[in-house]
Amino acid sequence: MLARIDWYSKHYVAVFGAILIYFLRELGKFTSFMGRFFYWVIRPPFRWNLFFEQFYFIGNKSLMIICLAGAFTGMVMAYQVYFGFKMINVDSLVGPVVTIALAKELGPVLTGLIVAGRAGAAMAAQIGTMKVTEQVDALEVMGVDSYQYLAVPRILAATISVPMLNMIFLLVGNGGSWFVGTKALMIDEALYLSKLSQFVYMEDLLQGMIKSIVFGFVVATIGTYFGFEVSKGAEGVGKGTNQAVVWGMMIVLILDYFLTSFLIRLL
């Protein structure tokens, strides 16, 4: 261990160079992947069947978990906000605060994370398995572009279905918040709703929707990219799936900061 540290300290230029080369090589591969996506997304054949298959898989099959996450997030947020606000006597603002938090941050981020964990992992595993069992080669030998066949429908489907899931998350989350606020915490129902209409603006919803479109695109792109990068059998599939989830979640959280700082100025 000490010898290794000594080596690194003596060869820090070489280590830095190796990291830089690795980073540039990976960036190059990812850029090439994105290039193929944008090349094929506007060219026929448009594979609507595959698109709807993926749309169903990402959208419909995630519905239950999105509803559960949305409902309980809204409910717990209502509780937390209520007991904080009660101290300064503004508990009637629970509705708008929870709604804005859900619309701008929690909805898109949690939906993005859930889709990264569920669909992003599945994409990497499916494509990775096809890669190691030569099914991707079979497509290429037949003259079918594997990126167009496997990546384009998945990325498009996620880009469209994630904002829809986000809307459902928001709707169910608000339902949960309304239920806890008015039935458990006894906030006046009319007051709760009037404060909502007073403080929640379309821009708040729009900000969350823009974020969720970006997150959908990013999560699916990362999932499919790591699927195509798989090599070395079952171990490679496991590694690719793991990387898709880890990177998908990390990028969602990092991008959220930058999108927030950008959208706050824009909207």
Next chain:
Amino acid sequence: MVLEFRDDDVAISVKNLTKAFDNHIILSGLNFDIPKNKITTILGFSGAGKSTLLKHLLGLLRPTSGTVHVLGKNIFEFGPMELREFRRNFGMLFQYAALFDSFTAFENVAFPLREFTDFDEAQITKTVSELLKATGIKDEAFHRLPGQLSGGMRKRVGLARALALGPRIMLYDEPTTGLDPITTKMVNDLIVSTAKYHRERGLTSLIISHDVKASLAISDFVAFLDRGRIVEFLPAKEFIRSTNPLVQEFINL
């Protein structure tokens, strides 16, 4: 010794083909021709460069230097779209068949027809049924998923799929690897019968293998690839009498 053929008799011509990955030479100045309408097998030890060579013939890899002419055309001069079109001249049976997991046997064979022909469903059903039956698949297995088929049946379905668009060149990548002796014989018989059946319209077969016995039994020509070079290329009957010590070592293993 490497055989030479008249230009008219050549389906694939490889000239000075070299491929190196990170200064590691995999193929080293390969020169050989694959004759038309014949079965040719390329034998070699694991790591000899057989799979890399196959990927070059399909244009899936680009060489460090050299050319590959397929049916008279240099495939490395094609653009991506032209190459994609041109690959339809090939059919390929993969080592483990590479059937699409989520498709049934029928759907696997129908896939290239749906992608590249204007056939209606009735024509597709007829063509797929004929292909599957010709490769020995019974009606009741048509709608089974690959996971529900035996190794031999998967190979048959893979062969039917490879033949669906009427290729002019059939490539077989280790077709008998991992199969029991009976299934191995069945697959070899299928390769021979396919070559005979399609010979009239011109079908060239190229097998990549390390199964010496089967190769000598079913091939017209046999080549031996060692460390990126073709060290022997002879008619199958003469191959066994090769004086090359590497070939003799491989045959007698």
